[in-house]
Amino acid sequence: MKRIKWKNLANSVLPVFFALLIGAVIMLAMGHNPLNAYRIMFERPLFTLRGLTNTLHIAGPLLLAGLAIAVTFRSNLYNMGVEGQLIFGGFLAGLAGAYLHIPNPFLHKFVCLVVGIIAGMMFVLIPAILRAFLRVDEMVVTLTLNYVMMTVLEYLSSGPFRNQGAGYVSTNTIDKTAMFNRIGKTRLTPFFIIAFLVFLLFFFMHKxxxxxxRGEAVGKNPEFAEATGLRVRRHIVQVMIISGALAGLAGAGHMMSHEFNYTLSFSGTPGIGWDGMLISLLGGHSPAGVLIAAVFYSALKTGSDNINMYTGIPKEIVAIIQGLIVLFLSIRFINDRFGLTKRWRNKRNMKGTVHGTFE
Amino acid sequence: MPSGTASFPPGVDMETILSTKALTKKFGGFTANDQIFLTVHEGQIKAIVGENGAGKTTLMNMLYGELQPTSGEIFLRGEKVEFSSPRDAITKGIGMVHQHFMLVPSMTVYENIVLGAEIPGEHLKFLIDRKEEKRRCQSLTEKYGYDLDLNEKISELSIGEQQKVEILKMLYRDVDILILDEPTSVLTPQEVDEFLKQLVDLKAKGKTIILISHKLREIMGVSDEITVIKRGKTIGNVKTEETSEPALAQMMVGRKVLLTVQNQYKPTDNKRVMLQVKNLQTNDRLGKLAVDHVSFTIHSGEVFGIVGVDGNGQTELVKILSGMMEATGGTVEYNGQEITNCLSDQLRKSGIGIIPEDRYGEGLCQEMSLCQNAIAGAVTSKPFSRHAVFNRKQINEYCQHLIDAYQIHIADFNGNVSQLSGGNAQKLIVAREMEGEPRLLIACQPTRGVDIGAIEFIHRQIIDFRDRGGAVLLVSSELNEILSLSDRIGVMYKGKIIGEVDPRTTTETEIGLLMAGMVPDLENGIRSI
Structure with missing residues (x-):
């Protein structure tokens, strides 16, 4: 038991370590002091009030996107469409914020969030039903639907819902009543509190x-789950819908606390949904791990500006580090789905120890 | 009967090509093969029979170099050999076709045949001489009369054709001895017939064949000599012409009663029909009829045993009754209510306890904790959870209660089920299902691979449950278990219940005959189905 937990931790920490190590080598080659650069990169976003609140502000949607993916991964499902569900949620929440003029600020925000959540849920319903009832691989369907959604939203935001006054493709800005205001002088908004509450609820649900x-049983041994009375199909649909809801909420929150209108770069590059996947992997798909990973990743994102500002190192170094994390994490990812090291180990074991079962 | 001493009449003496002496293989504390003596004569078809888990595959893996023996020796043409890998075995002329094929689906037939032994080009050594490869494969298929398109991809082939490719792979490497592990288990009946013909052809061309199987009919049809393995030991070696299916069936399940449970059957007056199965049928994944119009009735306070050689539809029958497989026809009534094709949670709710055949598949989740496994099937009911929130204290107490009451030996209370031995894991399932206070218990192979102590305990539990008025469906391929626990016995053969016998009056010979598909007929003696 303890050994397994240690392995999980190593699986998350090692990729980061290797990525930072290679990043350091690159910086050394460029003639910079990597320790100094890393200090600057992480000191501000994590250890100053202004930096930390900014980090947490960015971390809100990332946390939700991470949870959206973690919840499916735990059940051995793969919702790769968080990005699509997230931008759909954000877009529709943006429309609700701009076109529904509800004077009560609480009610308006509530309506916008609910619209975002429902949007995410509806969009994930297609792959969920295909998977549960027709055994269509949800990984492929969710992945491809992302591009469908991106294209649809590109059309809607540059056509019917375009803000004619703006010099670029954008929807109308949401009403003041739908915006989450900053808390004090920080960049933090009440949306982070909502995200954190959702995290707590999630943490409780899992533990x-x-x-x-059910998630654990379906993820670890679906046959066992079914034999002991679990409706696996129903569970699959449930998990996918919850994932979509989280993605939709993340999108709505991002819209109402950060973007305020839908542009083609609403979710940024590589996109919050994709970041969420990295965060979930980094956090080992456990709720607490996802929280830590979301904050770390957010710090990495906001720290990239500092590194450019206070050292001569180009901020692309952060993109390199991010890429390296993905690369090293993918080793583990392959392991999760296809059991690579397990297979290697089995092969080794065939020589002399256990081969087959003897029940 | 000591094996390895099969004597042949003078004049027909055949040369011994392969033999083993006291070959033993241990996995930790478990002895998979215990002092096996095996003799294979050149140019014959030797069958190795035994139940699942008897140790047949382990033995073959040692002969093929995939496993190394713990002790004992292997002799090839009188010479002592040691294989450290299958490659060694192949060079010495021993080839094996596994139960699960090892082919590359995206590659063609001939590419698969030569895989690992490609022919380099004449001038450019790093290129592959495909023409030559094809030519050699062509002559090989012609020599053995295999009808295969060499350029077809494996993924386009039927299972039967894939098997031919597997055999060709070995023939290409020019092996003299061919080991086939359960070759017919994946084939359709038509393919089986063709396959058996091929085997005889191979024999005629001078190959020695070792055939592992538990399908007696096939073995009786093609083999020359049969060795029976039970619980890792050779318990018999007979010439095919001198034995019969029923005799083999008896040898396989063993005639020695290992332990007898004190089982006094008390006929009750107010018997109540608890389970009524009528004309139940279903197909296996190949579309073959696996359960064929099965009907039986179980009353309260009664154990109905179903016995049969493995693979005659028992697994599928239990899967239907436990909600894991859909019946294509027929009905199941439980306590007067129709429950055909109900899902597992509905069955559990109505009071049916299930001890599944596949312990670590359907029974337990090895990577989850003892407590999580202990409450499986009842997670939403009080006192384990209220409004979908778990009550950890109650769950821990309950789990501890199961461990104490059912004498489950554990190392770490918070650890996973993977820490438990087979017997203790099975006890945990029995404990969980019994504590659910069912009125009908479906137990499939409840003591397979379990130590003697646990067997006794589980048998006691089943009998006590029966005495409390519970109804039990017991499915087992252990004849002893069925005979000592059941009040009525149904024998399954080829998906049908071909006979019902009374354990108090029947003989093992009678059951053995039924298991082999022979129905005793009062007028004409024995009739084969």
């Missing part, structure tokens, strides 16, 4: 509720 148990 203490039947939902978490």
């Amino acid at each position: 203490r509720m039947v939902f978490g148990y």
Whole structure:
């Protein structure tokens, strides 16, 4: 048991370590002091009030996107469409914010968030039903639907819903009543609190509720789950819908606390949904791990500006580090789905120890 | 009967090509093969029979160099050999076709045949001489009369054709001895017939064949000599012409009763029909009828045993009754209510306990904790959870109660099920299902691979449950278990229940005959189905 936890930790920490190590080598080759650069990169976003609140502000949608992916991964499902669900949620929440003029600020925000959540849920329903009832691989469907959604939204935002006054492709800015205001002088908004509450709920669901148990059972041994009375199909649809809802909420929150209108670069590059995948992998698909990973990743994102500002190192170094993390994490990812090291180990074991079962 | 001493009448003496002496293989504390003596004569078809888990595959893997023996020796043409890998075995002329094929689906037939032994080009050594490869494969298929298109991809082939490719792979490497592990288990009946013909052809061309199987009919049809393995030991070696299916069936399941449970059957007056199965049928994944119009009734306070050689539809029958497989026809009534094709949670709710055949597949999740496994199937019910929130204290107490009451030996209370031995894992399933206070218990191979102590305990539990008025469906391929626990016995053969016998009056010979598909007929003696 302890050994497994240690392995999980190593699986998350090692990729980061290797990525930073190679990043350091690159910086050394460029004639910079990597330790100094890393200090600058992480000191501000994590250890100054202004930097930390900014980091947490960025981390809100990332946390939700990470959870959206983690919840499916735990059940051995792969919702790769978080990005699509997220931008759809953000877009529709943006429309609700701009076109529904609700004077009550609480009600308006509530309506916008609900619209975002429902949008995410509806969009994930297609792959969920295909998977549960027709056994269509959800990984492929969710992945490709991202591009469908991007194209549809590109059309809607540059056509019917374009803000004619703007010099670039954008929807109308949402009403003041739909915006999350900053808390004090920080960049933090109440949306982060919402995201954190959702995280707490999630944490509780996974550790203490039947939902978490079902997810674990389906993920670890679907046959066992079915034989002991779990409706696997129903569970699949449930998990996918929850994932979509989280993605939609992340998108709506991002719209209402950061972007305020839908542009073609709404989710940034590589996009919050994709970042969420990295965060979920980095966090080992456990809720607490996802929280830590989201904050770390957000710090990396905001720290990239500092590194450019205070050292001579181009900020692309951060993109390199991010890429390297993905690369090293992918080793583990392959392991999760296809059991690479397990297969290697089995092959080794065939010589002399256990081959086959003897029940 | 000591093996390895099969004597042949003078004049027909055949040369021994392969033999083993006290070959033993241990996996930790478990002895998979215990002092195996095996003799294979050149140019014959030797069959190795035994139940699942008897150790047939382990033995073959040692002969093929995939496993190294713990002790004992292997002799090839009188010479002592040691194989450190299959490659060694192949060079010495021993080839094996596994139960699960090892082919590359995206490559063609001839590419698969030569894979690993490609022919380099005449001038450019780093190129492959495809023409020559094809030519050699062509002559090989012609020599053995295999009808295969060499340029077709493996993914386009049927299972039967894929098997031919596997055999060709070995023939290409010019092996003299061909080991086939359960070759017919994946084939359709038509393919089986063709396959058996091929085997006889191969024999005629001078190959020695070792055939592992538990399908007696096929073995009786093609083999020359049969060795029976049970629980890792050779328990018999007979010439095919001197034995019969029923005799083999008896040898396989063993006639020695290992332990007898005190089982006094008390006929009750107010018997109630708990389970009524009518004309149940279903197909296996190949579309073959696996359960064929099965009907039976189980009353309260009664154990109905179903026995049969493995693979005669028992697994599928239990899968239907436990909600893991869909019946294509027929009905199941439980306590007067129709439950045909109900899902597992509905069955559990209505009071059916299930001890599944596949312990670590359907029974337990090895990577989850003892507590999580202990409450499986009842996670949403009180006192384990309220409004979908778990009550950890109650769950821990309950789990501890199961461990104490059912004498489950554990190392770490918070650890995973993977820490448990087979017997203790099985006890955990029994404990969980019994504590659910069912009125009908479906137990499939409840003591397979379990140590003697646990067997006794589990048998006691089943009998006590019956005595409390519970109804039990017991499916097992252990004849002893069925005979000592059941109040009525149904024998399954080829998906049908071909006979029902009374354990108090039947003989093992009678059951053995039924298991082999022979129905005793009062007028004409024995009739084969």
